[in-house]
Amino acid sequence: MTSSVPAGAERLSSVATASRILREFGKHSTQLGVSQLARSVGVGKSTAHRVIWTLVEEGLLEKVEETGLFRLTSVMRGLGASAETAQRLHEAATLPLDNLRPHTTGTLHVAILDGFDVLYVERREGRGAIPVFRSVGARNASYVTSSGKVLLAYLPDDQLQSLVAGMRLVPRTPRTITSRSLLLAELALVRRQGFAENRGESQPGMCSIAAPIRDPLGRVVASVSVAEHVADEAAGLLHLVRPVTETAQRISAGLGWQP
Structure with missing residues (x-):
């Protein structure tokens, strides 16, 4: 044709x-x-x-x-690798994301790291979906999102230090982390606990929680997250930790990861 x-x-x-x-x-x-x-x-x-x-x-x-x-060049090879990764993620994430939807009225995303930003490559919407990032291909600053924190937290230390050093930590809300030392401490916590939170750091009243997606070698290549509007930012979405982390594990298994 x-x-x-x-x-x-x-x-x-x-x-x-x-x-x-x-x-x-x-x-x-x-x-x-x-x-x-x-x-x-x-x-x-x-x-x-x-x-x-x-x-x-x-x-x-x-x-x-x-x-x-x-x-x-590496630029062209990277484009090919990104396209292949997005396709594999789509295939592995479809059923786990559909199974996660009943647990939330918010928006579900699968994201990858792209420079200082997160790039959303998959999306599902619940009945009360938030009015942001509604299209695949949207992006946001990594330091204000749970997805970004997950993807940053599992980078090799030298790469993480270099990336954070080059960030402009602009406040989006009063809760945005604008200190590099505090951000690095937050990322260390994310790595220890296995999930990340965003409590009103990107947009007032919006919280999210994310967990890492791994490839067959155990490397974190993407994240899955749920975002909801909440009445109490301080409370966050801790009740969704288990379903989100289990969804991340199912997607990882679809990519070939074995714990």
Whole structure:
């Protein structure tokens, strides 16, 4: 099945060639040369050479000095890994999230860490769903969310220290943690207890609780959370610790993790 070009839109041959070249790295070995790429996509060697070096300048390809060949940069490999992770999470999380819904009137999320932010890749809404983050692909600052705290807490220590050092801890509410030392202490607590809380730190009256999702090697790759509006921020959502952590364990098992 092919899609037609919309009226008034011009098909750029150089962009099409670049797209075909990038796709070749998913079909063959991880390193490819100019001549091989030119033959594979059906263009002249000089054309392939110009397009490849444009992709290098744009940070999508890099030349391996030891072999003289080209490969995808970490940025491009990361995009592929992120897409694969999101698909695997979707498959593993579908049934556990549906089973968690009866326990809450709030909103359920699965999130991953993206720089200083959390990126929401799955969502389910209860009857009283909060009016924020209603679309997959929404993001929020990690330090004000239970999901973000979970994902930060399980980072290697050097990576965590570097990330926290670069954060701008802007207050969202009077309860927002704006001290790096207090944030690191909170993250240490999260790691000890196995779940994280957000008690009105992102938005007044909104609380959430999150637990870690692990891959087959036990690494924390995502989090699952429930967020609800509450009358008492100080009380939080501790009654949901067990169903949320059990949901995280079921999703982890779907990814291949064995305790």
